[in-house]
Amino acid sequence: MTEPDWIAVDWGTSNQRAWLMDGTGRVIDRRASDRGMNTLARADFEGALLDLVGDALPAMRETPVIVCGMAGSQQGWAEAPYRKAPCAPPGLAEATRAPTTDPRITVRILPGIRQDRPADVMRGEETQIKGFLAAHPSFDGVICLPGTHTKWVQISAGEVVSFRTFMSGELYALIAGQSVLRHTLADGWDDKAFDAAVSEAISNPAMTAATLFSLRAEALLHELPGASARARLSGTLIGLELGGARPYWLGQPIMLAGEGGLATAYAAALKAQGAEVTPLAVEDLTLAGLAAAHAELKGGTS
Amino acid sequence: MTEPDWIAVDWGTSNQRAWLMDGTGRVIDRRASDRGMNTLARADFEGALLDLVGDALPAMRETPVIVCGMAGSQQGWAEAPYRKAPCAPPGLAEATRAPTTDPRITVRILPGIRQDRPADVMRGEETQIKGFLAAHPSFDGVICLPGTHTKWVQISAGEVVSFRTFMSGELYALIAGQSVLRHTLADGWDDKAFDAAVSEAISNPAMTAATLFSLRAEALLHELPGASARARLSGTLIGLELGGARPYWLGQPIMLAGEGGLATAYAAALKAQGAEVTPLAVEDLTLAGLAAAHAELKGGTS
Numbered sequence: 001m002t003e004p005d006w007i008a009v010d011w012g013t014s015n016q017r018a019w020l021m022d023g024t025g026r027v028i029d030r031r032a033s034d035r036g037m038n039t040l041a042r043a044d045f046e047g048a049l050l051d052l053v054g055d056a057l058p059a060m061r062e063t064p065v066i067v068c069g070m071a072g073s074q075q076g077w078a079e080a081p082y083r084k085a086p087c088a089p090p091g092l093a094e095a096t097r098a099p100t101t102d103p104r105i106t107v108r109i110l111p112g113i114r115q116d117r118p119a120d121v122m123r124g125e126e127t128q129i130k131g132f133l134a135a136h137p138s139f140d141g142v143i144c145l146p147g148t149h150t151k152w153v154q155i156s157a158g159e160v161v162s163f164r165t166f167m168s169g170e171l172y173a174l175i176a177g178q179s180v181l182r183h184t185l186a187d188g189w190d191d192k193a194f195d196a197a198v199s200e201a202i203s204n205p206a207m208t209a210a211t212l213f214s215l216r217a218e219a220l221l222h223e224l225p226g227a228s229a230r231a232r233l234s235g236t237l238i239g240l241e242l243g244g245a246r247p248y249w250l251g252q253p254i255m256l257a258g259e260g261g262l263a264t265a266y267a268a269a270l271k272a273q274g275a276e277v278t279p280l281a282v283e284d285l286t287l288a289g290l291a292a293a294h295a296e297l298k299g300g301t302s
Numbered sequence: 303m304t305e306p307d308w309i310a311v312d313w314g315t316s317n318q319r320a321w322l323m324d325g326t327g328r329v330i331d332r333r334a335s336d337r338g339m340n341t342l343a344r345a346d347f348e349g350a351l352l353d354l355v356g357d358a359l360p361a362m363r364e365t366p367v368i369v370c371g372m373a374g375s376q377q378g379w380a381e382a383p384y385r386k387a388p389c390a391p392p393g394l395a396e397a398t399r400a401p402t403t404d405p406r407i408t409v410r411i412l413p414g415i416r417q418d419r420p421a422d423v424m425r426g427e428e429t430q431i432k433g434f435l436a437a438h439p440s441f442d443g444v445i446c447l448p449g450t451h452t453k454w455v456q457i458s459a460g461e462v463v464s465f466r467t468f469m470s471g472e473l474y475a476l477i478a479g480q481s482v483l484r485h486t487l488a489d490g491w492d493d494k495a496f497d498a499a500v501s502e503a504i505s506n507p508a509m510t511a512a513t514l515f516s517l518r519a520e521a522l523l524h525e526l527p528g529a530s531a532r533a534r535l536s537g538t539l540i541g542l543e544l545g546g547a548r549p550y551w552l553g554q555p556i557m558l559a560g561e562g563g564l565a566t567a568y569a570a571a572l573k574a575q576g577a578e579v580t581p582l583a584v585e586d587l588t589l590a591g592l593a594a595a596h597a598e599l600k601g602g603t604s
Contacts, residue, residue, distance in 0.1 A: 082523075114519075114522075114523055115519075116523065116524075118512075118516055118519075119516050119519035119520040119522075119523050119524060120515070120516060120519045121518075121519045121522055121523065149482075149515060164512045165512060165515040165516075165519070166511040166512045166515065167481065167482070167511050167512075167514050167515040168511045170481050170482065171473075171477075171481075171511060171514075174476040174477070174480060174481060175473075175476070178476060178480070179469065179472050179473075179476060180451075180469070180472065202508075204546070205507040205508040205510070205542075205545075206504075206507040206542055206543075206544075206545030206546035206548070207546040208507070208510065208542060208546070209468040209469050209470045209473060209539070209542060209543050209546065210420075210466045210467060210468045210469075210543075210546055210547075212469050212473075213422070213451060213467040213468065213469040214420055214421050214422060214467075216423075217416075217417075217420075217421035217422045217423045217467070218421040220416075220421075220423055221384075221416055221418065221421050221423065222418075222421060237511070240507075240508060240510060240511060241508075241511050241512075243507075243508030244506070244508035244509040244510070244511065244512055245512075246508075
C-alpha cells in the first residue's frame with residue numbers, strides 16, 4: 001500500500017472515520033470504528049487513532065492528521081473553541097493541536113461554530129460546509145444537514161451567516177425506541193402516510209403530542225399497520241421541523257447534505273412543499289472540507 | 303381492624319393502589335405497591351392483589367373488589383373492552399369479571415373509553431371522571447387530567463362527549479432523562495423561565511425541536527442554569543400542548559385533576575392564558591368513581 005501523505009478524520013460522538021490520503025488528493029484507504037467521543041476518556045484518543053491507522057503510518061516522518069467533529073469538544077481529545085458566526089467555516093489557522101506522544105503524527109482539530117442569539121452550536125457540519133464551499137465558493141443560499149440534530153444553515157459570501165438546530169432526529173429515536181409507541185411501529189415505510197403526516201404537522205404543529213399518541217390509539221382501535229405508523233411518526237416530526245424552518249426553505253433552492261432514508265424523507269417532504277432540493281453526499285463534503293483544510297497547511301496558513 | 307366491606311383498586315401500568323372500605327364509605331386503610339400491569343403476567347394478578355390486601359379479607363364471605371385502570375387492558379388481568387364515546391363513564395354493568403380462585407373475593411374491572419375519530423383511548427381517567435360526576439352530575443365543561451398521557455375531556459349531560467390525549471408527559475420524561483439535554487437540566491425551578499417558554503411555544507409551536515436544542519446551546523454558551531433549563535423544557539412541552547388543546551380551554555373554566563408539580567405547572571400555564579382553573583385531587587376522584595361503581599353493585603345493577 002502507498003504510504004499516506006496525510007490523514008483525514010471525522011470523529012463524532014459515536015463513530016470515528018478516517019481516510020488515508022495520497023499527495024494528489026486521492027483516497028488510499030477508508031477506515032472506521034465505533035470508538036466515538038462518548039466512549040473515550042481524554043487519554044484514550046491518541047491510542048484509538050493509532051489503533052485505527054497506526055499500521056499505515058510511515059516511520060520516518062510526521063504525518064499530518066486533520067480532525068473535525070466532537071473530538072474537539074470540551075469532553076473530547078482537546079477543546080477546539082467555537083468560532084463565532086457569522087464566519088467562514090474555520091480552517092487550520094483556527095485549529096487546535098491535540099497533545100500526542102507518537103512522533104509519527106501531528107494532530108490538528110478544527111473548531112465548530114457558535115451563534116449567540118438564538119444560541120446554537122455546530123461541530124462537524126462546519127467542515128462539511130467548508131467542503132461544499134470549496135467547490136462552490138460563490139454559493140448564496142441554504143444548506144440543510146439532516147441528522148440526530150438537523151442543521152439549517154444560511155450561507156452568503158463564503159460565510160455561515162446564521163443557523164438553527166432542530167433535535168427532530170433525536171426525538172424520533174427516543175419515541176420510536178422507548179415511548180409507548182415502540183409497540184406500534186414496525187419496519188417498512190408508507191409514502192402516503194408520511195406525506196399526510198408532514199402536511200398535517202405543518203398546518204397544525206401544536207397538535208404534535210396528540211398526533212403522536214393517536215398512532216398508538218389507531219393501532220389499538222383501527223389496526224394501523226406498523227410501517228404506516230413509523231412513516232407517520234417520521235412525517236410528524238419532519239413536518240413540525242419544516243414548519244419552524246420555513247424561513248430557511250420557502251421559495252429557496254435547498255442543498256440537502258444527508259444520507260440514506262433520512263435524507264430521502266427530508267427530500268420528499270421538502271419537494272412536497274414546492275422546494276427545489278439538490279442532494280449532496282455527506283462523506284464527500286466532509287472529506288472535501290478536511291482536504292481544504294489540508295491545502296491550507298500546504299499553503300503555509302498554519 | 304374493621305373488616306372491609308369492599309375494596310377499591312386503581313391498578314395502573316406501573317403501580318397498584320388499594321383502599322379498604324367500610325360499609326359507610328369510609329376508608330379503613332390505604333395500600334400501594336409497584337406491581338403495576340407491566341410487571342405482571344396474567345396469572346400473577348390474583349396473587350399480587352392478595353399480597354396487597356389478602357390479610358384483611360374476611361374468611362367467611364366474598365368481598366367485592368372493584369378495579370379501574372390498565373389491569374383491564376389486553377395485557378392485563380382480564381380485558382375489559384372499551385366503551386365507545388360519547389358515553390357515560392362506565393359502571394359495573396359494563397365491568398368484566400376477572401378469573402379468581404380464592405373464594406374470599408370477586409373482582410370486577412371497569413372498562414376504559416375509546417373514541418373512533420380522532421382515534422383515542424383512556425383507561426383509568428374515565429373512573430376519575432365518574433367520581434367527579436357523582437358529585438357534580440349536571441357539570442358541563444372540560445376536565446384536564448395531566449399525566450404521562452394528559453387527557454382533555456369534554457363533558458356534557460353526564461357523558462364523555464370527546465377527548466384528546468397529549469403525550470407531553472412521556473416526551474418530558476424521555477427528553478429529560480435520555481436526550482442530550484439530560485446534561486443541561488438540574489433540580490429546582492424557575493417560574494419566569496417556565497412562563498416565557500409556555501408563551502413562546504404557544505405562539506410558535508413549530509419551533510419546538512429547535513427551542514429544545516437551544517437549551518443545550520444556552521447552557522454551553524451562556525451558562526443557562528439547570529433549574530431554568532428544566533422549567534423551560536417543561537414550559538415548552540406544556541405550551542405546545544396548550545396551543546393544540548386551545549379549543550378545550552379557551553374561555554372555559556377548567557377542572558384540573560392532577561397532583562404535585564405537574565398539576566401546579568399546568569395550573570400556572572393555564573392561568574397565564576386567562577383560563578379559570580379549579581384544582582381537583584386525583585386520588586379523591588378515583589376513589590369516588592370506584593365508590594360510585596360499588597353503589598351500583600349495592601343497587602343491584604350488576
